[in-house]
Amino acid sequence: MSDKFDWLKPHGEPWSVTSAKVVYDNPWINVTEHQAVAPTGHPALYGKVSFKNQAIGVVPLHADGTVTLVGQARFPRGNYSWEIPEGGAPMGEDPLDGAKRELAEEVGLVAADWRPILTMELSNSISDEVAHGFLALDLSSTKAEPDETEDLAVARVPFAQALDAAVAGRMPDSLTVALLLRVHHMAVVGELPADLAALVLAR
Structure with a gap:
Protein backbone atom coordinates (compact mmCIF):
# COMPACT_ATOMS: atom_id res chain seq x y z
CA MET A 1 0.00 0.00 0.00
CA SER A 2 1.51 3.32 -1.04
CA ASP A 3 1.82 6.29 1.26
CA LYS A 4 0.25 9.52 -0.04
CA PHE A 5 3.43 11.29 1.10
CA ASP A 6 5.83 9.07 -0.85
CA TRP A 7 6.83 12.11 -2.89
CA LEU A 8 8.46 13.61 0.23
CA LYS A 9 11.47 11.28 0.02
CA PRO A 10 14.95 12.89 -0.04
CA HIS A 11 16.81 13.24 -3.35
CA GLY A 12 20.53 13.62 -4.04
CA GLU A 13 23.35 13.91 -1.53
CA PRO A 14 23.28 15.64 1.88
CA TRP A 15 25.54 18.48 2.98
CA SER A 16 28.82 17.46 4.61
CA VAL A 17 31.08 19.40 6.98
CA THR A 18 34.88 19.48 6.85
CA SER A 19 35.44 21.81 9.81
CA ALA A 20 33.45 23.94 12.23
CA LYS A 21 34.16 26.62 14.82
CA VAL A 22 31.86 28.51 17.19
CA VAL A 23 32.25 32.23 16.50
CA TYR A 24 29.62 33.51 18.97
CA ASP A 25 27.89 32.08 22.01
CA ASN A 26 25.42 33.36 24.64
CA PRO A 27 22.80 31.71 26.90
CA TRP A 28 20.23 31.58 24.07
CA ILE A 29 22.07 30.98 20.79
CA ASN A 30 25.42 30.19 19.25
CA VAL A 31 26.75 30.84 15.76
CA THR A 32 28.96 28.24 14.13
CA GLU A 33 31.02 28.81 10.99
CA HIS A 34 31.29 25.69 8.85
CA GLN A 35 33.56 24.79 5.99
CA ALA A 36 31.15 22.55 4.12
CA VAL A 37 30.56 20.67 0.89
CA ALA A 38 27.23 21.26 -0.83
CA PRO A 39 25.07 18.46 -2.29
CA THR A 40 26.45 19.51 -5.69
CA GLY A 41 30.02 18.79 -4.54
CA HIS A 42 31.02 22.46 -4.39
CA PRO A 43 32.77 23.81 -1.29
CA ALA A 44 30.82 26.38 0.71
CA LEU A 45 31.18 28.59 3.77
CA TYR A 46 28.09 28.20 5.96
CA GLY A 47 27.12 30.04 9.12
CA LYS A 48 24.50 28.32 11.28
CA VAL A 49 22.57 29.84 14.17
CA SER A 50 21.79 27.18 16.79
CA PHE A 51 19.12 27.79 19.40
CA LYS A 52 19.28 26.56 22.98
Whole structure:
Protein backbone atom coordinates (compact mmCIF):
# COMPACT_ATOMS: atom_id res chain seq x y z
CA MET A 1 0.00 0.00 0.00
CA SER A 2 1.51 3.32 -1.04
CA ASP A 3 1.82 6.29 1.26
CA LYS A 4 0.25 9.52 -0.04
CA PHE A 5 3.43 11.29 1.10
CA ASP A 6 5.83 9.07 -0.85
CA TRP A 7 6.83 12.11 -2.89
CA LEU A 8 8.46 13.61 0.23
CA LYS A 9 11.47 11.28 0.02
CA PRO A 10 14.95 12.89 -0.04
CA HIS A 11 16.81 13.24 -3.35
CA GLY A 12 20.53 13.62 -4.04
CA GLU A 13 23.35 13.91 -1.53
CA PRO A 14 23.28 15.64 1.88
CA TRP A 15 25.54 18.48 2.98
CA SER A 16 28.82 17.46 4.61
CA VAL A 17 31.08 19.40 6.98
CA THR A 18 34.88 19.48 6.85
CA SER A 19 35.44 21.81 9.81
CA ALA A 20 33.45 23.94 12.23
CA LYS A 21 34.16 26.62 14.82
CA VAL A 22 31.86 28.51 17.19
CA VAL A 23 32.25 32.23 16.50
CA TYR A 24 29.62 33.51 18.97
CA ASP A 25 27.89 32.08 22.01
CA ASN A 26 25.42 33.36 24.64
CA PRO A 27 22.80 31.71 26.90
CA TRP A 28 20.23 31.58 24.07
CA ILE A 29 22.07 30.98 20.79
CA ASN A 30 25.42 30.19 19.25
CA VAL A 31 26.75 30.84 15.76
CA THR A 32 28.96 28.24 14.13
CA GLU A 33 31.02 28.81 10.99
CA HIS A 34 31.29 25.69 8.85
CA GLN A 35 33.56 24.79 5.99
CA ALA A 36 31.15 22.55 4.12
CA VAL A 37 30.56 20.67 0.89
CA ALA A 38 27.23 21.26 -0.83
CA PRO A 39 25.07 18.46 -2.29
CA THR A 40 26.45 19.51 -5.69
CA GLY A 41 30.02 18.79 -4.54
CA HIS A 42 31.02 22.46 -4.39
CA PRO A 43 32.77 23.81 -1.29
CA ALA A 44 30.82 26.38 0.71
CA LEU A 45 31.18 28.59 3.77
CA TYR A 46 28.09 28.20 5.96
CA GLY A 47 27.12 30.04 9.12
CA LYS A 48 24.50 28.32 11.28
CA VAL A 49 22.57 29.84 14.17
CA SER A 50 21.79 27.18 16.79
CA PHE A 51 19.12 27.79 19.40
CA LYS A 52 19.28 26.56 22.98
CA ASN A 53 15.49 26.61 23.39
CA GLN A 54 12.55 25.29 21.42
CA ALA A 55 10.14 27.96 20.18
CA ILE A 56 6.60 27.67 21.53
CA GLY A 57 3.37 29.24 20.26
CA VAL A 58 -0.15 28.95 21.65
CA VAL A 59 -3.54 29.85 20.12
CA PRO A 60 -5.82 30.50 23.12
CA LEU A 61 -9.25 29.97 21.56
CA HIS A 62 -12.15 30.88 23.83
CA ALA A 63 -15.57 29.22 23.74
CA ASP A 64 -17.08 32.36 22.15
CA GLY A 65 -14.71 32.17 19.16
CA THR A 66 -12.33 34.91 20.31
CA VAL A 67 -8.56 34.58 20.68
CA THR A 68 -6.23 36.26 23.15
CA LEU A 69 -3.26 38.05 21.58
CA VAL A 70 -0.18 39.81 22.96
CA GLY A 71 1.37 43.08 21.84
CA GLN A 72 5.00 43.94 22.56
CA ALA A 73 8.02 45.81 21.25
CA ARG A 74 10.43 43.42 19.52
CA PHE A 75 14.17 44.14 19.53
CA PRO A 76 15.56 42.59 16.27
CA ARG A 77 13.51 44.67 13.82
CA GLY A 78 12.68 47.50 16.20
CA ASN A 79 8.95 47.07 15.61
CA TYR A 80 5.81 46.62 17.68
CA SER A 81 4.34 43.18 17.16
CA TRP A 82 0.92 41.69 17.89
CA GLU A 83 1.21 37.92 18.25
CA ILE A 84 -0.20 34.81 19.81
CA PRO A 85 1.41 34.03 23.20
CA GLU A 86 4.92 32.74 22.50
CA GLY A 87 8.13 31.86 24.25
CA GLY A 88 10.83 29.26 24.62
CA ALA A 89 11.25 25.90 26.32
CA PRO A 90 14.62 24.36 27.19
CA MET A 91 15.64 21.52 24.88
CA GLY A 92 15.08 18.91 27.57
CA GLU A 93 11.60 20.13 28.47
CA ASP A 94 8.34 18.76 27.08
CA PRO A 95 7.11 21.51 24.70
CA LEU A 96 3.63 21.23 26.22
CA ASP A 97 4.99 22.17 29.64
CA GLY A 98 6.61 25.22 28.06
CA ALA A 99 3.35 26.13 26.33
CA LYS A 100 1.40 25.94 29.59
CA ARG A 101 3.95 28.15 31.32
CA GLU A 102 4.02 30.78 28.56
CA LEU A 103 0.22 31.01 28.38
CA ALA A 104 -0.05 31.56 32.12
CA GLU A 105 2.87 33.97 32.38
CA GLU A 106 2.07 36.15 29.38
CA VAL A 107 -1.74 36.42 29.42
CA GLY A 108 -2.89 34.86 32.68
CA LEU A 109 -4.72 31.88 31.18
CA VAL A 110 -4.80 28.16 31.87
CA ALA A 111 -6.41 25.58 29.59
CA ALA A 112 -8.09 22.26 30.37
CA ASP A 113 -7.76 21.05 26.75
CA TRP A 114 -4.39 21.18 24.98
CA ARG A 115 -3.83 20.06 21.38
CA PRO A 116 -0.48 19.98 19.54
CA ILE A 117 -1.32 21.26 16.07
CA LEU A 118 1.86 22.15 14.17
CA THR A 119 5.65 21.76 14.20
CA MET A 120 7.70 24.18 12.12
CA GLU A 121 11.28 24.94 11.08
CA LEU A 122 11.31 28.72 11.33
CA SER A 123 14.29 29.60 9.12
CA ASN A 124 15.94 26.38 7.99
CA SER A 125 18.35 28.00 5.53
CA ILE A 126 20.37 29.52 8.38
CA SER A 127 18.98 28.24 11.69
CA ASP A 128 18.15 24.94 13.39
CA GLU A 129 15.26 26.50 15.36
CA VAL A 130 12.18 24.30 15.70
CA ALA A 131 8.79 25.62 16.84
CA HIS A 132 5.92 23.71 18.41
CA GLY A 133 2.40 25.10 18.13
CA PHE A 134 -0.56 24.31 20.37
CA LEU A 135 -4.27 25.02 20.49
CA ALA A 136 -5.51 25.80 24.01
CA LEU A 137 -9.23 25.31 24.76
CA ASP A 138 -11.49 25.44 27.81
CA LEU A 139 -9.73 28.48 29.19
CA SER A 140 -9.81 30.04 32.65
CA SER A 141 -7.94 32.85 34.35
CA THR A 142 -4.85 32.86 36.53
CA LYS A 143 -2.29 35.50 37.52
CA ALA A 144 -0.07 36.71 34.68
CA GLU A 145 3.65 36.94 35.46
CA PRO A 146 5.56 38.27 32.43
CA ASP A 147 9.35 38.31 32.33
CA GLU A 148 11.13 41.37 33.68
CA THR A 149 11.97 42.49 30.11
CA GLU A 150 8.39 42.12 28.82
CA ASP A 151 5.97 45.06 28.67
CA LEU A 152 2.91 43.31 27.28
CA ALA A 153 -0.47 44.51 26.05
CA VAL A 154 -3.27 41.94 25.81
CA ALA A 155 -6.27 41.93 23.47
CA ARG A 156 -9.13 39.47 23.00
CA VAL A 157 -10.58 39.64 19.49
CA PRO A 158 -12.82 37.54 17.22
CA PHE A 159 -10.84 34.80 15.49
CA ALA A 160 -11.74 36.10 12.01
CA GLN A 161 -10.32 39.53 12.85
CA ALA A 162 -7.05 37.99 14.04
CA LEU A 163 -6.78 35.82 10.94
CA ASP A 164 -7.57 38.74 8.63
CA ALA A 165 -4.88 40.84 10.30
CA ALA A 166 -2.36 38.02 9.95
CA VAL A 167 -2.95 37.32 6.26
CA ALA A 168 -3.04 41.06 5.50
CA GLY A 169 0.49 41.39 6.89
CA ARG A 170 -0.62 43.36 9.96
CA MET A 171 0.61 40.56 12.24
CA PRO A 172 3.61 39.19 10.32
CA ASP A 173 5.07 37.03 13.12
CA SER A 174 5.53 33.62 11.47
CA LEU A 175 4.20 31.50 14.33
CA THR A 176 1.11 33.68 14.58
CA VAL A 177 0.35 33.48 10.86
CA ALA A 178 0.96 29.74 10.62
CA LEU A 179 -0.97 28.74 13.72
CA LEU A 180 -3.99 30.93 12.99
CA LEU A 181 -4.14 29.42 9.49
CA ARG A 182 -3.79 25.95 11.01
CA VAL A 183 -6.73 26.53 13.36
CA HIS A 184 -8.80 27.78 10.41
CA HIS A 185 -7.82 24.62 8.52
CA MET A 186 -8.89 22.53 11.51
CA ALA A 187 -12.30 24.18 11.43
CA VAL A 188 -12.66 23.55 7.69
CA VAL A 189 -11.73 19.84 7.80
CA GLY A 190 -13.70 18.97 10.92
CA GLU A 191 -10.93 18.77 13.52
CA LEU A 192 -12.74 21.15 15.89
CA PRO A 193 -16.06 20.73 17.70
CA ALA A 194 -18.84 21.82 15.34
CA ASP A 195 -20.00 24.80 17.43
CA LEU A 196 -16.46 26.11 17.81
CA ALA A 197 -15.69 25.53 14.13
CA ALA A 198 -18.73 27.60 13.19
CA LEU A 199 -17.44 30.50 15.30
CA VAL A 200 -13.95 30.23 13.80
CA LEU A 201 -15.38 30.31 10.27
CA ALA A 202 -17.93 33.06 10.94
CA ARG A 203 -17.50 36.22 8.88
